[in-house]
Amino acid sequence: MQRIKCTWKKDMLFEAKDDLGHSVLMDLGEEAGGSNLGFRPMPMLLVGLGGCMGVDVKIILNKMKIDVSSMEMDIFGEMDESKSPKTYKSITLSFYFKGMDLEQEKLEKAIELAKVKYCNVSAILGQTCELSFEAKIVKE
Numbered sequence: 001m002q003r004i005k006c007t008w009k010k011d012m013l014f015e016a017k018d019d020l021g022h023s024v025l026m027d028l029g030e031e032a033g034g035s036n037l038g039f040r041p042m043p044m045l046l047v048g049l050g051g052c053m054g055v056d057v058k059i060i061l062n063k064m065k066i067d068v069s070s071m072e073m074d075i076f077g078e079m080d081e082s083k084s085p086k087t088y089k090s091i092t093l094s095f096y097f098k099g100m101d102l103e104q105e106k107l108e109k110a111i112e113l114a115k116v117k118y119c120n121v122s123a124i125l126g127q128t129c130e131l132s133f134e135a136k137i138v139k140e
Contacts, residue, residue, distance in 0.1 A: 002018070002019075003018070003019055004016050004017070004018055005017050005018075006026075009025075010035075011027075011033055011034055011035055012027055012028040012032065012033050012034035012035070013025060013026070013027045013034065013035060013037050013038065014026045014027070014038075015038075024038065024039065024044075025037055025038025025039070026038045026039050026040065026041055026044060027039075027040070028040065042077070042079070042086075042088070043077070045077070045088070045121075045125065046075045046077050046091065048121045049075060049091065049093065049119075049121045049122060049125060050073050050075050050093065051121075052119045052120060052121035052122065053073070053093060053111070053114050053115070053119050053121070053122060053133075054071065054073060056113075056114035056118040056119045057071070057095065057110050057111055057114045058071065059118075060110040060113050060114055060118075061107075061110050064106060064109075064110060066099070066102070066103075066106055066107075066110070067099055067100070068097050068098060068099040068102065069098045069099045069100075069140065070096075070097070070098040070099075070138075071095060071096070071097055071098075072095070072096045073093055073094065073095050073096070074093070074094045074096070075091065075092070075093050075094075076091065076092045076094075077090075077091045078090045078091070080129075087128055087129065088125070088128070088129040089129055089130070090129055090130040090131075090132070091125060091129055091130070091131050091132075092131075092132045092133075092134070093131070093132070093133050093134075094133075094134050094136060095107070095111060095133070095134065095135045095136065096136050096138050097135065097136070097137050097138065098137075098138050098139075098140050099140075100140075102137050104135060104137060107135040107137070108135050111133050111135055112133075115131070115133060
């Protein structure tokens, strides 16, 4: 069982800690009574997706013996403003890879495997919104 402890610090500032001692701050902007000292809660879902997909894609690339010198992601979440509570309508995750002799098809296969077989976060978010992924090779 995983445990996260969220503690109210002040105003709208909360600190979340896991049992391993890692922590993250979550807050709201000043317009909502916060101090803008941490992530907003909804973007934390995008952070979780990026972390989950990132590690799963990297593990798959390692197994495929594909050596990347860098991997970055841009994650864009579009809110459905017509709902209350608001949820993500769509999320797009763009991977940017650098490395020698990278093949687009293999990178896309690693992302697809992570999405449908390994990433728990994409499995959860995919039930409530449209997820799309893309791979781009960046010249070094």
